[in-house]
Amino acid sequence: MIRTEGLRKEFRTGHTSKVAVDGLTLEIPPGRVTGLLGLNGAGKTTTIKILATLLRQTGGTVRVDHLDPLKEPNEVRRRINLIAGGERMVYARMTGRENLWYFGQLYDLPRTVLGPRIDELLxxxxxxxxxxxxxxxxxxxxxxxxxxxxxxxxDPAYLLLDEPTLGLDAPIARDLRRVVARLAAEGKGVLLTSHYLTEVEELCQYVYVIGDGGHLTAGSPAELTAQTGCHRTVRVTVSDPSPEVEAAVASLASRLHTVAGLERSEDGSLVVSLSHPDEIAGPLTMAIVGAGGTLAGLEVAEPSLEDAILVLSDGVGLVTA
Known part of the structure; x- marks a missing residue:
């Protein structure tokens, strides 16, 4: 696997310095899509460039299948490759086939292997x-x-993806996600950074969240939402709201130690929102009907990875058992 331990990267300019990665430990095993998330400036791209041998760390260790990129960079490069969505990584004045032929020669691929592989990849x-x-x-x-x-x-053993679907149309991004999932199923280790958190939820079995270059938390997308105390939200539309309905909703919210959201629609209906870790759709609808209200709609939204990241980035912290 790829493993970092206590990874650190400090950029120096004159008498000033900036720590981009600070004590980061992570693992990218074969056969898994691993996510690396954080706000802009958290250190994601710097970390990927270190793993890709494009930057040298100033502290900590990196191992790629027990190889040290500082001592054996060429051997490491044979095992990895990088795809970055925000950077031009092919040559415009060459054809698609010529690009692949050129890069294949940089890896010393035999012509008998390179020709069929180009056709297969295209x-x-x-x-x-x-x-x-x-x-x-x-x-x-x-x-x-x-x-x-x-x-x-x-044919890398590990693929480093830095915002690979940035700016792509939805159908093309979907096709790329399918390719990534298939590559992981075939045994490749994949590290993915993306601002599209639904993409991360779809692909990643394990996610590291970093901030200011350091580790915040890690786990599956479901575990992260649970750790951060994110709640499912129930939204009920009441077609004939009344003071009695609003009072019943407020009473239920008080017993649950939460706050109800009340929003009037243009057609005069009332949308009631409650967030709670427990199943509250039943009690909420019973309270509304018991107060004489008529239900016109019901929606239950499970907590998302985006909710968890927002909690972490706002510095709320983790909920501990």
């Missing part, structure tokens, strides 16, 4: 028909798909 990312078209004529989505093929040209 087919996988849906670019067989544009293989001999100059990349400068590609759309953004096509260019990003070619970057994915480039990132797989050396």
């Amino acid at each position: 087919a996988m990312v849906g670019l067989s028909g544009a293989a001999d078209t100059m990349v400068e004529r590609y759309s953004r989505g096509m260019t990003q798909r070619l970057s994915i093929a480039r990132g797989l040209i050396n």
Whole structure:
């Protein structure tokens, strides 16, 4: 696996310095999509660039299948590859096929292996028909798909994905997620950073959350939402609101030690919102009906990873048992 322990990166400019990564320990095992989350400036891209041998750490250790990137960078590079959504990682004045041929030669792939692999990768990312078209004529989505093929040209054991779907149309982003899931199922270790948290929830079995370069918490998306005390939210639409209904809702909220949200719709109905860790849809609807209200709609929203990240980034902290 890839493992870091006490990873630290400090950037120095003249007499000033900035710590971008501070004591970070994480693991990226084969066969799993691992997420790395945090707000802008948390240290995600710096961490990925260290793992990709593009930056040297100033403290701590990195091991890729027991190899030290500082001592054996070429061996490490044979085992990894990087795809970054916000950076140009292919050459515009070359065709798609020429790009893959060029990068394949950088990895010393034999011609007998490289030719069939290029055809396979172009087919996988849906670019067989544009293989001999100059990349400068590609759309953004096509260019990003070619970057994915480039990132797989050396058949890496570990794939580092830094915002890989940034700016992509929804269908193309969906196709990329399918490719990533399949690669992990085939045994590749994947590290993913993304601001699209639904993407992380869909793909990642385990997630590290960092802030100011340091570790905040880690776990599965479900575990993170539980740790941060995020609650499911029940929203009930009442078609004939009355003071009695509002009083019943307020009484229930008081007994549950929470606060009810009351919002009037343009058609005169009332939308009641309650958040709580327990199942409260039944008690809330019974309270409304008991007060003479008529239900026009019911929605239950489970807590999301986005809710958990917002709690962590706001410094609320973790809920402990």
